[in-house]
Amino acid sequence: MKKVSLRYIVPIIWSLLIAAVVYTLPTGCKASQKVAAKTGAQLWAENCQRCHNTPSPSSFSHEQWETIGLHMQSRALLTDAERNKIVDFLKQ
Amino acid sequence: MGIGSLYPDPVQSNQKIREQPYASLLKIQTTKYLIMRNCRHYQIVFWFLALFGFLAPASNAQQVVDSSLLDRISTLEKEVADKKQGDDHFMVAGLATFGFVTNKTTIAGVGSKSNSFPDADHFEFSPLLLWRHGNKFLLEFEPSFDGSTLGVNWADVSWFAAPGFIVRAGYLVLPFGTYSKRLAAGWIDKLPTDPTGVADVPPTTDFGVEIEGGLPLGNMKWSYDVALSNGLQLLPDGQMQSAGFSDNNKNKTVTARLALLPLSNSSLEIGVSGMFGHVGDEGSSFESSKTDMYALDLNYVKLFSPILVNVKGQYNYIHVNDQQYLNPADSSNYSFENTTKTGFAQISLRPTGVTSKWVKNLEVAFRYGNYTTPKASLWGEKTDVTEFGLLYWFSWRTVFKLGYTTSKSNSSTIGLEGVKTVSNSFFAQFAIQL
Numbered sequence: 001m002k003k004v005s006l007r008y009i010v011p012i013i014w015s016l017l018i019a020a021v022v023y024t025l026p027t028g029c030k031a032s033q034k035v036a037a038k039t040g041a042q043l044w045a046e047n048c049q050r051c052h053n054t055p056s057p058s059s060f061s062h063e064q065w066e067t068i069g070l071h072m073q074s075r076a077l078l079t080d081a082e083r084n085k086i087v088d089f090l091k092q
Numbered sequence: 093m094g095i096g097s098l099y100p101d102p103v104q105s106n107q108k109i110r111e112q113p114y115a116s117l118l119k120i121q122t123t124k125y126l127i128m129r130n131c132r133h134y135q136i137v138f139w140f141l142a143l144f145g146f147l148a149p150a151s152n153a154q155q156v157v158d159s160s161l162l163d164r165i166s167t168l169e170k171e172v173a174d175k176k177q178g179d180d181h182f183m184v185a186g187l188a189t190f191g192f193v194t195n196k197t198t199i200a201g202v203g204s205k206s207n208s209f210p211d212a213d214h215f216e217f218s219p220l221l222l223w224r225h226g227n228k229f230l231l232e233f234e235p236s237f238d239g240s241t242l243g244v245n246w247a248d249v250s251w252f253a254a255p256g257f258i259v260r261a262g263y264l265v266l267p268f269g270t271y272s273k274r275l276a277a278g279w280i281d282k283l284p285t286d287p288t289g290v291a292d293v294p295p296t297t298d299f300g301v302e303i304e305g306g307l308p309l310g311n312m313k314w315s316y317d318v319a320l321s322n323g324l325q326l327l328p329d330g331q332m333q334s335a336g337f338s339d340n341n342k343n344k345t346v347t348a349r350l351a352l353l354p355l356s357n358s359s360l361e362i363g364v365s366g367m368f369g370h371v372g373d374e375g376s377s378f379e380s381s382k383t384d385m386y387a388l389d390l391n392y393v394k395l396f397s398p399i400l401v402n403v404k405g406q407y408n409y410i411h412v413n414d415q416q417y418l419n420p421a422d423s424s425n426y427s428f429e430n431t432t433k434t435g436f437a438q439i440s441l442r443p444t445g446v447t448s449k450w451v452k453n454l455e456v457a458f459r460y461g462n463y464t465t466p467k468a469s470l471w472g473e474k475t476d477v478t479e480f481g482l483l484y485w486f487s488w489r490t491v492f493k494l495g496y497t498t499s500k501s502n503s504s505t506i507g508l509e510g511v512k513t514v515s516n517s518f519f520a521q522f523a524i525q526l
Contacts, residue, residue, distance in 0.1 A: 011366075011386075013364050013388075014350060014364045014366065017314075017350050017352060017364060018350065030308055030310075031308035031310070032308075032310045032311045032356070034311060034356060035308060035310075035311060035356055036308075046357050046358045046359070047358055049393050049400070049402075050358060050359075050361065050391060050393055051274045051275060051280055051391075052279070052280045052488075052489070053485065053488035053489065054488060055488055055489070056487075056488055059488075059489075060183075063181045063183075064181070064183050066181065066224065066227070067181050067183050067222050067224040067230070068183075068185070068222075070224060070227070070230045070250070070252060071185075071222055071230060071232065073252075073258070073306070074230070074250055074258055074260070074304065075273065075274055076274070076306075077304060077305065077306035077315035077317065077351070078306050079255070079256065079306045079307060079308050079313065080255040080256065081308070082306075
């Protein structure tokens with residue numbers, strides 16, 4: 001019974017997630033004003049610590065932050081706006 | 093704004109600087125002549141001569157200063173030209189870990205002790221090479237030395253094609269759960285070891301292509317990650333390994349992960365993954381074999397002042413359809429339910445909000461892991477692992493960890509049913525991001 005429930009529950013959750021995304025795509029695939037108004041510092045604090053400690057802006061040069069920004073966007077699946085704001089903050 | 097608008101034309105500037113002292117000198121000489129002719133006051137002449145005598149060396153000094161200034165400007169112009177921002181950028185990052193482990197293992201009541209400087213799980217040197225071409229392409233290559241072999245963690249090219257749409261090709265980390273892709277690095281992992289089974293079951297590095305992206309959704313965010321790769325290869329005992337560079341059949345394996353970050357501060361992430369594909373060698377008795385795998389992952393990081401709470405977990409379910417396997421001991425066929433379950437739950441606490449610098453750099457971590465392989469197979473066992481860790485952060489990317497791990501395993505392997513193994517280990521590990 002346990003095996004059966006697991007094998008079917010996971011696809012059901014996945015299907016619900018897909019359905020939610022498809023349902024909201026036409027109108028909702030954009031950041032709310034509240035999220036869009038966040039500063040680079042806020043996004044840096046919120047997103048970096050999801051996996052590791054927040055990095056010091058002085059750790060890398062401007063050019064290096066640009067490169068690391070792309071690398072981290074693909075690792076953490078940041079939105080483009082988040083990446084741009086965080087990198088701009090780290091370059092200050 | 094270009095460099096040209098910031099810096100005036102160097103030729104015109106230099107000419108103005110050279111002309112200025114000569115113009116001043118000419119003006120003084122003319123004034124002196126007029127005064128001598130009209131006034132004939134020798135005292136005045138004397139003073140003007142004295143003044144001229146004073147100004148002449150000053151003018152020479154000015155020329156020396158001007159020459160020095162010109163040299164400096166020339167040097168700066170060269171430096172600016174040398175540091176001109178290009179489209180490409182190359183850098184080296186990566187990580188290194190080094191540690192010590194002492195262990196006592198008891199198998200069916202018979203104990204043994206060992207201690208060692210790094211073994212494969214606790215030593216790694218992995219420089220990460222990153223090439224960026226403009227803002228659209230990124231090449232990543234991470235070779236890794238684990239103490240015995242020099243391998244490659246990943247080697248791929250990413251194309252940031254559009255907002256929320258990244259295309260990648262090469263040797264990839266597959267999007268099955270999050271541990272392998274995000275949390276396995278020594279300076280990120282809160283404990284000295286990988287959670288049992290999760291990091292390498294199933295193998296999550298493969299040759300293929302991938303699309304992924306993160307997109308906003310009102311106050312929330314969601315992300316997708318889909319890969320098409322060669323897939324896995326079913327071994328004679330029912331375990332699986334990566335098929336490698338050359339696929340073992342004509343079917344490709346699909347791996348996908350969808351994740352939702354339902355809170356606007358991104359503190360919570362819930363992900364669901366699946367991996368589906370044929371795993372048997374073409375033309376072999378396993379030709380019809382296929383796998384379906386699922387993973388659930390959770391990540392929650394939030395500051396409850398003054399404590400930063402960090403919760404992570406992943407559960408993997410791995411299944412291969414029914415097959416007949418060959419027992420090497422007596423060449424007989426046998427079958428078993430080829431299902432493997434593995435997972436972990438982890439919490440770590442760090443008092444980042446306290447004033448003491450020494451205390452705020454401390455962190456404590458706890459992890460429970462379970463790894464259950466198929467009963468009545470040649471590799472069946474049920475293992476429970478509990479781990480405690482105490483960390484001290486020298487910087488945001490440099491950490492020293494002390495860890496204590498207890499592992500209790502109960503065998504369900506054919507012929508070894510009920511054999512118990514208990515292992516206790518103490519770890520000391522240093523990890524740094526390069």
